[in-house]
Structure formats: C-alpha cells, structure tokens
Amino acid sequence: MMILTDKKPRVNVEGILTAEEIHEIEHHIGHYPYPRAASLDALKCVQRRNGWVDDAQMNAIAQLLTISVADLEGVATFYNRIYRQPVGRHVILLCDSIACFLMGAETLAEVFQRELGIQFGQTTQDGRFTLLPICCLGNCDKGPTLMIDEDTHGLVEVTSIKQLLEKYV
CATH class of the missing domain: 1.10.10 (Arc Repressor Mutant, subunit A)
Incomplete structure (x- = not known):
C-alpha cells in the first residue's frame, strides 16, 4: 500500500x-x-x-x-510508556513521586539496581529487564509502588524484590 x-x-x-x-x-x-x-x-x-x-x-x-x-x-x-529505543522483555517502572519516596522508593531503587546490575534507563545484559523511573503510578496509598509490564505492585518491600523478579522469567 x-x-x-x-x-x-x-x-x-x-x-x-x-x-x-x-x-x-x-x-x-x-x-x-x-x-x-x-x-x-x-x-x-x-x-x-x-x-x-x-x-x-x-x-x-x-x-x-x-x-x-x-x-x-x-x-x-x-507519554512515558511509549518507548523509542529497545527495552527488555519486562519493563520495571519504579515510582519516584514524593509519596513513594517517603515510603522508601529510593532504597528500593538502590536494591533493584544492585540486583539487576543496571542503572535507571538501562537493560540487563540478557535483555530480560529494563529499569525506568516514573513520576507517579497513582497508587500513592500503597507506596512504594512499581509496575512490571502491566502488573502493579504496591507496598513493595526490599526483602521481596528477588522473589518478585523471579516471577518474570
């Protein structure tokens, strides 16, 4: 055509x-x-x-x-969910709004970066995950909040990160 x-x-x-x-x-x-x-x-x-x-x-x-x-x-x-460069099979969007920040999002970000071996805006070497900050996911009462693909996860604790990542093989 x-x-x-x-x-x-x-x-x-x-x-x-x-x-x-x-x-x-x-x-x-x-x-x-x-x-x-x-x-x-x-x-x-x-x-x-x-x-x-x-x-x-x-x-x-x-x-x-x-x-x-x-x-x-x-x-x-x-629109921050339209990607203009390649991303991993799973995109992790970590809320960095003030509500999530006050509930520990900064610590969560550090642990994700350490576990995945990447910084914000990067993709793991195996192409499995891309880690991105996002302004707000509208789940402030359950912060810190993140999304992996279309799944929203609230009240995320540092101790649950490994288990959470294992769900997305």
Whole structure:
C-alpha cells in the first residue's frame, strides 16, 4: 500500500508495518474526527509487536495519520510508556513521586539496581529487564509502588524484590 499526501514523500508502509497493524491503525482512525487523534492508539499498536517504536515505524505511522513525524514524535515523547529505543522483555517502572519516596522508593531503587546490575534507563545484559523511573503510578496509598509490564505492585518491600523478579522469567 502506497500512501501519498501533498506534503510528504511516498512511503511503502507495508514493508515496515504488518498488515494487521495497518488494519488496526485504520480502524482507530475511523473512530476520530481527525486522523491525528489516533496517534497514541497507533503507537501502542505498533509497540505491542517489538516492545518499542523505531524511526521507520514512526515515519510509516505518521504517513497513515497524515501528520508530520515531528508531531508524532511529540506524542511519543510525551507519554512515558511509549518507548523509542529497545527495552527488555519486562519493563520495571519504579515510582519516584514524593509519596513513594517517603515510603522508601529510593532504597528500593538502590536494591533493584544492585540486583539487576543496571542503572535507571538501562537493560540487563540478557535483555530480560529494563529499569525506568516514573513520576507517579497513582497508587500513592500503597507506596512504594512499581509496575512490571502491566502488573502493579504496591507496598513493595526490599526483602521481596528477588522473589518478585523471579516471577518474570
């Protein structure tokens, strides 16, 4: 499928996105009055396959949405759960908001970094985990809180970290 617009060069999105992704993105576009409104849905759709969205995929998505890559990049970088570089099979998001900080998130972060042998923003050598800080997970009454993939874990204690990591093999 070749996409043509007045402002942008042709891009063969089929070589970059799967037929299923194209179909899903077009489906999302149909739910909004303007294609650009489907930006986040389209990014999530493409990220589901590889765990992140590369530059070629960004260009293809922008073509389907008939927006500039810069506009799409603005959406991707605004949402901290859209990844623009490779991440591990499991992404650990450790809340660093004031509520979690007061409940021991800083100590938790130190233990995670020691256990995994990585710092924030890095991925383990085996590609299993990426560790990232996140501003707030909205689980303040159960801090310190973290997410691994889509699973929220509250009231996390330092002594439970090894056992928690073992669940994600």
